[in-house]
Amino acid sequence: MITESIIPLFVAIPLAGAFLIALLKRIKGIPDILGVLASGSMFILSILFLLKMEIAQRIIYNIGNWGGFNEVLGRIVGIQLVVDGLTIFMLLIINFVAFIVAVYSVNYMTRYTQKWQFYCLFLLMLAGMNGVLITGDLFNLFVFLEIASLASYALVAFGTEKRELEASFKYAVMGGVASLLILMGVIFLYSNTGTLNMADMAEILTGSEQPALMYLVFGLFLAGFGLKAAMVPFHAWLPDAHPSAPAPISAMLSGVLIKALGVYAIARVFFTVFGFPHQISIILMTLGAISMGVGALVALRQWDMKRLLAYSSISQIGYIMVGLGIGTPLGILGALFHLFNHSMFKSLLFLDSGAVEYAAGTRDMKEMGGLSKKLPVTSGSTLAGAMSLAGIPPFAGFWSKLIIIIALVEASHMKLAAWAVLMSIVTIAYILKVTRFAFLGALKDKYLNIKEVPLLMRISLIILALVCIFGGLLLIPEVRDTFLSPAVRVLISGMGGGV
Amino acid sequence: MNAYMPYILCMILFSIGIYAILSKRNIIKIILGVVIAEYAVNLMLVLVAYKVGGRSAIFSETQVILPESMVDPLPHALVLTSIVIGLATTAFLIALAIRLYGKYGTFDITRMRELRG
Numbered sequence: 001m002i003t004e005s006i007i008p009l010f011v012a013i014p015l016a017g018a019f020l021i022a023l024l025k026r027i028k029g030i031p032d033i034l035g036v037l038a039s040g041s042m043f044i045l046s047i048l049f050l051l052k053m054e055i056a057q058r059i060i061y062n063i064g065n066w067g068g069f070n071e072v073l074g075r076i077v078g079i080q081l082v083v084d085g086l087t088i089f090m091l092l093i094i095n096f097v098a099f100i101v102a103v104y105s106v107n108y109m110t111r112y113t114q115k116w117q118f119y120c121l122f123l124l125m126l127a128g129m130n131g132v133l134i135t136g137d138l139f140n141l142f143v144f145l146e147i148a149s150l151a152s153y154a155l156v157a158f159g160t161e162k163r164e165l166e167a168s169f170k171y172a173v174m175g176g177v178a179s180l181l182i183l184m185g186v187i188f189l190y191s192n193t194g195t196l197n198m199a200d201m202a203e204i205l206t207g208s209e210q211p212a213l214m215y216l217v218f219g220l221f222l223a224g225f226g227l228k229a230a231m232v233p234f235h236a237w238l239p240d241a242h243p244s245a246p247a248p249i250s251a252m253l254s255g256v257l258i259k260a261l262g263v264y265a266i267a268r269v270f271f272t273v274f275g276f277p278h279q280i281s282i283i284l285m286t287l288g289a290i291s292m293g294v295g296a297l298v299a300l301r302q303w304d305m306k307r308l309l310a311y312s313s314i315s316q317i318g319y320i321m322v323g324l325g326i327g328t329p330l331g332i333l334g335a336l337f338h339l340f341n342h343s344m345f346k347s348l349l350f351l352d353s354g355a356v357e358y359a360a361g362t363r364d365m366k367e368m369g370g371l372s373k374k375l376p377v378t379s380g381s382t383l384a385g386a387m388s389l390a391g392i393p394p395f396a397g398f399w400s401k402l403i404i405i406i407a408l409v410e411a412s413h414m415k416l417a418a419w420a421v422l423m424s425i426v427t428i429a430y431i432l433k434v435t436r437f438a439f440l441g442a443l444k445d446k447y448l449n450i451k452e453v454p455l456l457m458r459i460s461l462i463i464l465a466l467v468c469i470f471g472g473l474l475l476i477p478e479v480r481d482t483f484l485s486p487a488v489r490v491l492i493s494g495m496g497g498g499v
Numbered sequence: 500m501n502a503y504m505p506y507i508l509c510m511i512l513f514s515i516g517i518y519a520i521l522s523k524r525n526i527i528k529i530i531l532g533v534v535i536a537e538y539a540v541n542l543m544l545v546l547v548a549y550k551v552g553g554r555s556a557i558f559s560e561t562q563v564i565l566p567e568s569m570v571d572p573l574p575h576a577l578v579l580t581s582i583v584i585g586l587a588t589t590a591f592l593i594a595l596a597i598r599l600y601g602k603y604g605t606f607d608i609t610r611m612r613e614l615r616g
Binding site: 139143146150153154157160161162165166168169172173176177179180183184187190191196 | 513517520526529533536537540543544547573574577580581584587588591592595596598599602603611
């Protein structure tokens, strides 16, 4: 029953939801219900795809039914939507986090006015991200990337205070330049290959020899997508933008947006289109190692809880990039698994910081203390997320970091492996700072009357905490073969050819 | 004249935009820099389709027009999308600039220091 005709629903449902929310905003409760329903149905759809997909299957949908021209003209005409193992993997992560965040926002966003605008932009961002994942066309990828980015610029400025506006301006200008660089790369590729379809482009590039122009395109794409992914030389916007957004949006931005627009796009373009040339491997590992170090070391001296978590995102993105850069099956498995884990624990930690802000009204860790007595669910779930981030054995984060480090050792990058271990120790240091100063110690007098957060917020925190604790089970061979291995296989099969 | 000259001019225009973004202190000038860089990229997109003596890609019943004599129509379609996206970005940036002016009473980016450090 899985047919290609339901692929466009991944973009259509959130778009329709956003439109209906804007239309029916006056009716009380409609924005909440539609927001949760739209993201929930996306999550169910992606589970359906995961269960029904056969191994190494590629489902292709031709937009506007231009598919008939393919046989006549002998080349691909029109835009194709493609769903394969990697797409399903990312769709599942993104729609799961989006669903949890939507449930969480029902209570949390009562702090702000104009809740319908929040849900409207949220669904637009979701539509953009899903579009980036399912498209098989390079220019179409750019368009969806812009939809998601524009919605995220607006969401960062949602509070419309000084900080939010300033962070949003910085983010919008840097994101705008990144998009221009990506577009320029797409133009050069189009002028060189005469096609925009990624599979077609990969085929043409395998045969031809155009190194000089390709290096320019590599640079443009690395800078553009690297800026979206917040790798270190391009990271300046992230520590401002992510903490300034409302907590559910910080969770979305740090948890999934930088991965959909940055990491996924880099993996898709460099692995399946360019065939993963050796230079890219070196660049990704170098930038990843620098990101790891800079993010972790700067996070150590932060006192704002969300700012600390934002720097930690940069560091963890470094781990994912290093894993991708190794280029061995084990390294890619580690990178994708760490991507999954990072989405889970980082959204959890950002939602927790939102819960603390909701209950205690502050984000400064010097002001907090002893909150675990008053906020048992929040502090418990923070502990689960923190342990997963720090890489303490039974938690999910440990396994993915372990796989990346083993892959580094296997590929005989001993110094990098040592560096990764060292940085994970620094990770423990900065995340213990959060649990120590925020939740342990003596309770301050002004917090004697605070209450635990509302039910829906607690439910979403508990679900994410459970995923952080039991995420390691994904490595059991049967589970791995349906979820992780198809995604790894897509990236591996793209390698080897190309320039 | 070199055949690559239009592309080089595009790159110069793009660099002017980036220079404005990086060096100007006034928010409006930064936005103008983004717009200039964007136009440079759009111009390049159209240039990719250009062909000397090419005509628009429309077939006719009264005269014979070979596909080889036409310019590539795809970038023309793409550049429309790109312009619309650019419009949305610019509109958003200007809306932000108005709100920022309302908060700070100035367009000078160096006086907005909530996020330093």
